[in-house]
Amino acid sequence: MIQLKGLSKAFQTKTQTVTAVDNVSISIDEGEIFGIIGYSGAGKSTLVRLLNKLETATSGEVTIEGESITSLKGQSLRSARQEIGMVFQHFNLLWSRTVAENIAFPLEIAKQSKQERSKRVQELVNLVGLEGREDSYPSQLSGGQKQRVGIARALANNPKVLLCDEATSALDPKTTDSILALLTDINKKLGLTIVLITHEMHVIRKICHRVAVMESGRVVEEGPVLQVFRNPREHMTKEFVRQITEPEEDASEIVFNEEETGVVVQLKFLENKAEQPFISKVIRQFDVDVNIIQGKISQTQRGSYGSLFIRIKGSSEEIDKALAYLREEEIEAEVMERA
Amino acid sequence: MLNTWMEEINWENMWVATWETLFMSLIAVAATFLLGTILGVLLYLTDKGNMWENKPVHTVTAAVVNIFRSIPFIILIILLIPFTTFLLGTMLGPSAALPALIIGAAPFYARLVEIGLREVDKGVIEASQAMGASQWQIIQKVLLPEALPSLISGITVTGITLVSYTAMAGVVGGGGLGNLAYQEGFQRSNNEVVFVATVLILVIVFILQWIGDVWTRQIDKR
Numbered sequence: 001m002i003q004l005k006g007l008s009k010a011f012q013t014k015t016q017t018v019t020a021v022d023n024v025s026i027s028i029d030e031g032e033i034f035g036i037i038g039y040s041g042a043g044k045s046t047l048v049r050l051l052n053k054l055e056t057a058t059s060g061e062v063t064i065e066g067e068s069i070t071s072l073k074g075q076s077l078r079s080a081r082q083e084i085g086m087v088f089q090h091f092n093l094l095w096s097r098t099v100a101e102n103i104a105f106p107l108e109i110a111k112q113s114k115q116e117r118s119k120r121v122q123e124l125v126n127l128v129g130l131e132g133r134e135d136s137y138p139s140q141l142s143g144g145q146k147q148r149v150g151i152a153r154a155l156a157n158n159p160k161v162l163l164c165d166e167a168t169s170a171l172d173p174k175t176t177d178s179i180l181a182l183l184t185d186i187n188k189k190l191g192l193t194i195v196l197i198t199h200e201m202h203v204i205r206k207i208c209h210r211v212a213v214m215e216s217g218r219v220v221e222e223g224p225v226l227q228v229f230r231n232p233r234e235h236m237t238k239e240f241v242r243q244i245t246e247p248e249e250d251a252s253e254i255v256f257n258e259e260e261t262g263v264v265v266q267l268k269f270l271e272n273k274a275e276q277p278f279i280s281k282v283i284r285q286f287d288v289d290v291n292i293i294q295g296k297i298s299q300t301q302r303g304s305y306g307s308l309f310i311r312i313k314g315s316s317e318e319i320d321k322a323l324a325y326l327r328e329e330e331i332e333a334e335v336m337e338r339a
Numbered sequence: 340m341l342n343t344w345m346e347e348i349n350w351e352n353m354w355v356a357t358w359e360t361l362f363m364s365l366i367a368v369a370a371t372f373l374l375g376t377i378l379g380v381l382l383y384l385t386d387k388g389n390m391w392e393n394k395p396v397h398t399v400t401a402a403v404v405n406i407f408r409s410i411p412f413i414i415l416i417i418l419l420i421p422f423t424t425f426l427l428g429t430m431l432g433p434s435a436a437l438p439a440l441i442i443g444a445a446p447f448y449a450r451l452v453e454i455g456l457r458e459v460d461k462g463v464i465e466a467s468q469a470m471g472a473s474q475w476q477i478i479q480k481v482l483l484p485e486a487l488p489s490l491i492s493g494i495t496v497t498g499i500t501l502v503s504y505t506a507m508a509g510v511v512g513g514g515g516l517g518n519l520a521y522q523e524g525f526q527r528s529n530n531e532v533v534f535v536a537t538v539l540i541l542v543i544v545f546i547l548q549w550i551g552d553v554w555t556r557q558i559d560k561r
Contacts (some may be wrong), residue, residue, distance in 0.1 A: 035480055052469055054465060054468060054469060077471075078471040078472070078473060080470060081468070081469060081470065081471035082470065084469070085465065086469040086470075088462060088465075088466060090462055092462040092463045092465065092466035092506055093463070093466075094463055094481065094484070094485060094560050095485065096484045096558070096560060097484075105467075105470070105480070106470040108476075108480065109467075109470050109471055109472045109473075110471070113534055137435075137560040138560075139561055143527065152469075155468065157470075163469075171343075227463075308549040332470050
């Protein structure tokens, strides 16, 4: 639905040219939540602004539903923008307007009649769960409520695409989760395509279907969230994935107690394997003892996955058999070296 | 004693002068608000990084504003005599003071408007652009409403300056309380007239300040 082809954006400063976005090509499907992750300065904010031409591309093309955004100008660009909602990190609400008036603002821009506006505003207020706050001013709202207004406003003109520019980065973890739940809900209810940029892997894991990892202007890795989490190829991706998947301590920090026998094994689960009773099966079928050291399981939009450190004790034959069984069940089992 | 003290005052003249001062101030405030806002918006929009970024226009506007803002008002009145006579056929009376009052105050107010507009969150302007707002819609629905408290408190300050300008204009024949205090009071050594005229000007200033404060507080939802 959204195609980026060889998209680049360079900024000219007095002394040098800074390439913020460097030859990016991505294809985003209709109805999916596509995440773009990167550290600040990676060019993701610029990239998302190229999608509605808030920034003009130096080269390359953006098409949304076959319409080339990069070549639009004037009135046709403004009409196209009305079909692309955008949510901001700092909400960017008009403080001089009430909640209802803020949500009505894009409808005024689209020159809708007063009656249509008030009807639509009420629908949106209900959709984002702000009933009773219609006449409050933004300064009277909490961060999460402000972002709900921002989302309602972005959805007012029934856009095809919703762009989220660090929409949860200014919010506390609990509020972040409620906003993410709202976005997932909207995605399911309205079938809306969402492009979301963030520096928090947590956000990607929670709601995205696919993810692109950006580093200094380029997309270094791209794919379904579960696959990227399972098999991060690039160093940058591994760093992000480690933020939430690996247990707090790194594998290397696990205490290898010399007096203990057996081997330490790291198990990596994928898809729904994490929800099946493998450990008890291993204990029942083989003559081994299993001791759980530590582990973590994460939920994503398309299933859960995780990693678990266990110590298997028993004869080396039985241990090998147990490992073979796990591998047969498509669980990655890696024997950790003694430090 | 109070009776004899006030007997020297021609109250009819005093009221006429008060109305003249009010008339000059109100018309000048309204015109200054309009002209200053237009100039201020122009200064803001043509500045670097804004919607109509245009260095020549910005530089010329800024220069004109700075020049007229810097000329002492009493000299500006004299400089504008030919212009006023051409425009109104006379340079006497309250109406004749208006061109000088407006030209003197509008550049000052334009700067206040510019400062107020600069305080409008750039993110809000970006959000409006992302919604497909036209430039005119952004000016009318975002910039001016978001800067309104600054615009109101700015016009209050300018209005008070204008009241004191009317007194100066009075000295060179503009009418109003300044003229009365100077001609009937100072030149005829009638200190009571000077005193009453001063009190009336103070009352006007206080009322103006009060209206401005209340209004600003009411619309400021930040």
